Amino acid sequence: MSVMYSSITKKIWMSLMGLFLMIFLVVHLGINLLLLFDPTRELFNEVAHFMGTNPVIQMFQWVLFAGFVIHMFLGVVLQIQNWIARPKGYKVKASSEESVFSRYMIHTGIIIFVFLIIHFANFFFKAKVFHSIPEFVLDGTPTGMEDMGILVMKLFELPEYVIGYIIALLVLGFHLDHAFQSAFQSLGINHRKYTPFIKGFGHFYTIVITAGYIIIPLFIYFSK
Numbered sequence: 126m127s128v129m130y131s132s133i134t135k136k137i138w139m140s141l142m143g144l145f146l147m148i149f150l151v152v153h154l155g156i157n158l159l160l161l162f163d164p165t166r167e168l169f170n171e172v173a174h175f176m177g178t179n180p181v182i183q184m185f186q187w188v189l190f191a192g193f194v195i196h197m198f199l200g201v202v203l204q205i206q207n208w209i210a211r212p213k214g215y216k217v218k219a220s221s222e223e224s225v226f227s228r229y230m231i232h233t234g235i236i237i238f239v240f241l242i243i244h245f246a247n248f249f250f251k252a253k254v255f256h257s258i259p260e261f262v263l264d265g266t267p268t269g270m271e272d273m274g275i276l277v278m279k280l281f282e283l284p285e286y287v288i289g290y291i292i293a294l295l296v297l298g299f300h301l302d303h304a305f306q307s308a309f310q311s312l313g314i315n316h317r318k319y320t321p322f323i324k325g326f327g328h329f330y331t332i333v334i335t336a337g338y339i340i341i342p343l344f345i346y347f348s349k
């Protein structure tokens with residue numbers, strides 16, 4: 126019973142952290158999309174500067190980091206517990222209409238983790254650790270802000286980076302498509318009337334997020 130209880134507790138934490146990460150993905154996408162609407166990069170750089178310097182956001186960054194760590198750690202632990210409980214790969218279906226993606230959550234999760242490391246190396250570390258981002262100059266005037274936008278544009282001019290990014294985002298899409306409904310199941314929200322809506326909204330969210338992120342490198346690459 127205590128093992129079961131602890132598994133349920135883990136699932137609840139995992140789902141809450143996962144839903145929190147899903148909200149973060151919306152905010153991050155909103156900021157990235159600014160690059161498409163302002164070729165001067167002023168808007169994007171201003172928001173990036175705000176996000177990188179505002180003390181509240183800086184504190185929130187650690188909450189986000191903790192959210193990722195908790196989600197990943199519990200995901201791996203739950204998966205290992207599952208493998209130990211069902212060593213021959215025998216899978217008990219939690220629901221009669223589990224999607225194919227549900228079987229590959231740990232695999233898609235690990236690919237997302239690798240993508241996150243690359244993403245951190247390309248942006249976060251350059252900005253925060255190495256301070257190697259050029260200053261944003263607008264109409265010949267230095268602004269005192271980092272030109273994060275040019276960093277993104279330069280990376281998305283490389284075909285290998287664009288392809289890798291698109292693949293990573295598709296994998297994230299597979300993770301999210303099952304994740305949304307699964308999180309509600311873990312929280313015990315399972316209702317004949319509302320569950321179809323939750324599933325439908327999960328698909329809608331996944332399509333908007335995946336397509337939204339993918340449009341950006343394609344737009345930059347093909348308009349260079």
Ligand code: HEM
Pocket residue numbers: 136137139140142143144146147150196197198200201203204230231233234235237238300301303304305307308309311312
């Ligand atoms: C932005 C990134 C991510 C988001 C938004 C996200 C979101 C979610 C959500 C909402 C769930 C459903 C939780 C539940 O079933 O209660 C989930 C499940 C899962 N996630 Fe993630 N996740 C992300 C990244 C990762 C990473 C990096 C890993 C690495 C190990 C991972 C591993 C898993 C696993 C194994 C499950 C299935 C857990 C289970 O069914 O017991 N996720 N994810």
